[in-house]
Amino acid sequence: MAMKSTNQKAWFFVLPVVVLVAFNALIPLMTVVNYSVQETFGNNVFFFEGVKWFEDVLHSERFHASLLRQLSFTGIILVIEIPLGVAIALTMPQKGFWVSVCLVLMALPLLIPWNVVGAMWNIFALPDIGLLGRMINGIGIDYNFTQDPTAAWFTTILMDVWHWTSLVVLLAYAGLRSIPEAYYQAAKIDGAGSWAVFRHIQLPKMKRVLTIAILLRFMDSFMIYTEPFVLTGGGPGNATTFLSIDLVKIALGQFDLGPAAAMSLIYFLIVLLLCWVFYTLMMKDEDQ
Amino acid sequence: MKKATWLVPTIYILFLMLPIYWLLNMSFKTTNEILGAFTLWPQDFTFENYMTIFTDPTWYNGYLHSLNYVVINTVISVSAALPAAYAFSRYSFLGDKHLFFWLLTNRMAPPAVFALPFFQLYSAANLFDTPIAVALAHCLFNIPLAVWILEGFMSGVPKELDETAYVDGYSFPRFFVKIFIPTIAAGIGVAAFFCFMFSWVELLLAKTLTSVAAKPIAATMTRTASTSGYELGLLAAAGALTIIPGAFVIYFVRNHIAKGFALGRV
Numbered sequence: 001m002a003m004k005s006t007n008q009k010a011w012f013f014v015l016p017v018v019v020l021v022a023f024n025a026l027i028p029l030m031t032v033v034n035y036s037v038q039e040t041f042g043n044n045v046f047f048f049e050g051v052k053w054f055e056d057v058l059h060s061e062r063f064h065a066s067l068l069r070q071l072s073f074t075g076i077i078l079v080i081e082i083p084l085g086v087a088i089a090l091t092m093p094q095k096g097f098w099v100s101v102c103l104v105l106m107a108l109p110l111l112i113p114w115n116v117v118g119a120m121w122n123i124f125a126l127p128d129i130g131l132l133g134r135m136i137n138g139i140g141i142d143y144n145f146t147q148d149p150t151a152a153w154f155t156t157i158l159m160d161v162w163h164w165t166s167l168v169v170l171l172a173y174a175g176l177r178s179i180p181e182a183y184y185q186a187a188k189i190d191g192a193g194s195w196a197v198f199r200h201i202q203l204p205k206m207k208r209v210l211t212i213a214i215l216l217r218f219m220d221s222f223m224i225y226t227e228p229f230v231l232t233g234g235g236p237g238n239a240t241t242f243l244s245i246d247l248v249k250i251a252l253g254q255f256d257l258g259p260a261a262a263m264s265l266i267y268f269l270i271v272l273l274l275c276w277v278f279y280t281l282m283m284k285d286e287d288q
Numbered sequence: 289m290k291k292a293t294w295l296v297p298t299i300y301i302l303f304l305m306l307p308i309y310w311l312l313n314m315s316f317k318t319t320n321e322i323l324g325a326f327t328l329w330p331q332d333f334t335f336e337n338y339m340t341i342f343t344d345p346t347w348y349n350g351y352l353h354s355l356n357y358v359v360i361n362t363v364i365s366v367s368a369a370l371p372a373a374y375a376f377s378r379y380s381f382l383g384d385k386h387l388f389f390w391l392l393t394n395r396m397a398p399p400a401v402f403a404l405p406f407f408q409l410y411s412a413a414n415l416f417d418t419p420i421a422v423a424l425a426h427c428l429f430n431i432p433l434a435v436w437i438l439e440g441f442m443s444g445v446p447k448e449l450d451e452t453a454y455v456d457g458y459s460f461p462r463f464f465v466k467i468f469i470p471t472i473a474a475g476i477g478v479a480a481f482f483c484f485m486f487s488w489v490e491l492l493l494a495k496t497l498t499s500v501a502a503k504p505i506a507a508t509m510t511r512t513a514s515t516s517g518y519e520l521g522l523l524a525a526a527g528a529l530t531i532i533p534g535a536f537v538i539y540f541v542r543n544h545i546a547k548g549f550a551l552g553r554v
Binding site for chain 2: 004005006007008009010011013014016017018020021023024025027028029031032087088091092093100102103104105106107108109110111112113114115116119120121123124128129130131132134162165166219222223225226243244247248251252257260264265267268271272275276279
């Protein structure tokens, strides 16, 4: 890439974006910061509490449990979706009519509103009226995701794999398409097997899109709310109460604004920190 | 080995289609049949659920509201992101890297964190329950994404294009509209697709910021499900109809997705 020229007037170009995003980001963020250091008993009367809520949240077992569930969930879906997405992209047709068919059908789950995804999986997996529930019970496994935590986790993960693997497929496929035909011919002349082609040509070329795929899937799965809320309601018990679900329960269910705000900030900082580490590694790699 | 490769995508697509088939199946059944018997296809085929949606304004208005704010958001996001992405791809300026990362951090903000403050902010701004409120709120995550995608595409266009245009006597606005935008049309298509997608599927903020006049279809569904008992057939029909706009958009950008991603750095 050519060197960029320094031009401070470029700020005028970014101004509309900065204004729009700052309006949506800074004012609500300051509201949250404001709540997080105060106690209220309603009637708009507030008392300054300092960092009490932060200490409470950081020491609360409930928060630790939600965070652990969140990390496990995100870890599991990344481990499943990324390799699966790459495998499907590798086996997709290269050209012709079937490419369009595959792309359109695969992208379909991505454009379904999230609560519809939850509702759809609810009626699909219910043991009495759902096809999946009937099938699993039919092969002799006792399955009821509204009662059994393991089944609830299985269903939530399966739903997420159903919902989001296509994003990885689309990105990986686009990465594969950018590899010039000459690379493959050269590999053929060298007598490289399909594993060698994958390891030394396809994987390096997909690196950038895969970083984006992992980053997007990490962020979105860490913030997941609507789909599991509609599917399981966070249950049975608290089995699938991820961070966002827990947060909304505290903020809107119990209306504990102070603790909810403190938890929001801690939650946001965790996402930020993990993404910053990731982003730095990604940029460092690119500079080399 | 070589012959069996078509199997993987086929099985995957079958897996994707099963829950959608089940939703369609239910949408053509009466509630009695859904709860009464387990049937793989509708025995008592009915269009009643769809008729209800198309004749009841609270239902069909939900679709119009959703489409309304999604289109407004896509237009705002892409048009604001275009000059910004150009600046990021062509110039270095004070704080550019920090600004870029700050924009991306907003894509990482969990909507659950912002739900309550957003309600207060847009109420105070007298925008509560308008499509503009939802469209602006969705800018929080769509503008950073659009800037990110467009910057990738623009960096793929050699700088010589700009310089040649100036030598040929183009002014900057004329160059941007006449030459640059057509060059990155695929990128604009991809960015618009993602803005449309994330605005269409988001519910938490959209639900928080509306009550009647701009209530999105997805929220209409949840409320109807809880107030008038368990009308599963109706719910399934409403859900099935929310798939259509998305399918439409995918069909139009299907060639851009593969080609577009490959062109840009994205």
